[in-house]
Amino acid sequence: MSTLRERNRLRTRDDIATAAITLFEQHGYEATTTEQIAKAAGVSVATYFRHFPSKEDVLFADEDRSAAAMVERVSERTDRSVSVSALAEPVAAFAVDLEDERTFRLTHLVMTNRQLEPRSLRMRLRWEREVSRRLAAEQGRAEPSQDDSLVASVAITCLATALRFWDKTSSSTGLSDLVRHMFVRCAQVIDEDGQSGQRKVSA
CATH class of the missing domain: 1.10.357.10 (Tetracycline Repressor, domain 2)
Incomplete structure (x- = not known):
């Protein structure tokens, strides 16, 4: 059974990925920054990089x-x-x-x-x-x-x-x-x- 901490981690990861996909669609992959993704997901840039080492890692x-x-x-x-x-x-x-x-x-x-x-x-x-x-x-x-x-x-x-x-x-x-x-x-x-x-x- 997953712990509350694990569920929160997965939820945060999912929020970041969802925000990234939406921004990529709206502004293009190249024009979108990790700072914009983090802001749209409601997390800090540091939290973003704890989940995804790079921008393309969100898509993979x-x-x-x-x-x-x-x-x-x-x-x-x-x-x-x-x-x-x-x-x-x-x-x-x-x-x-x-x-x-x-x-x-x-x-x-x-x-x-x-x-x-x-x-x-x-x-x-x-x-x-x-x-x-x-x-x-x-x-x-x-x-x-x-x-x-x-x-x-x-x-x-x-x-x-x-x-x-x-x-x-x-x-x-x-x-x-x-x-x-x-x-x-x-x-x-x-x-x-x-x-x-x-x-x-x-x-």
Whole structure:
């Protein structure tokens, strides 16, 4: 059971994040200062930095938790094969947990600010690394193989593409459907390329 102090800490952290997202939307990420965020959240600048080391950390506060959640979904899948298709439902299930208004707004901010691209890429690479390690561990390997890494990379690319196009919609729902669509299209594109390659060889 969480203590009152812990609940207050989480509430303060949430207040800061909410204020930051609103200010970023109103004034732009680059133009917003940590002082403005702290004031809007009703806390001191020192309190802000106790919760978030930098301005961009507000938008990536759930990085550790999201990576853990992704691995948990993968570990619970029914299809235990190391394949892209086996990861479609786990990744879609992970996407369901993101389908809320706040995450939708946050995704829009991240996807439309070039200053945030390095941090966004770092999160994506972390997802890939954690998933590939999970696949390797299931096969009794200490380190991911080429197949583990390739499958994880393609699966996370499907998620990243869905996030990019989710940002272009007007609804905070539907991300999981976009993820499933990306997995289907991925299989179709690979199949089409393979068939065209075969036709070229036989011509």
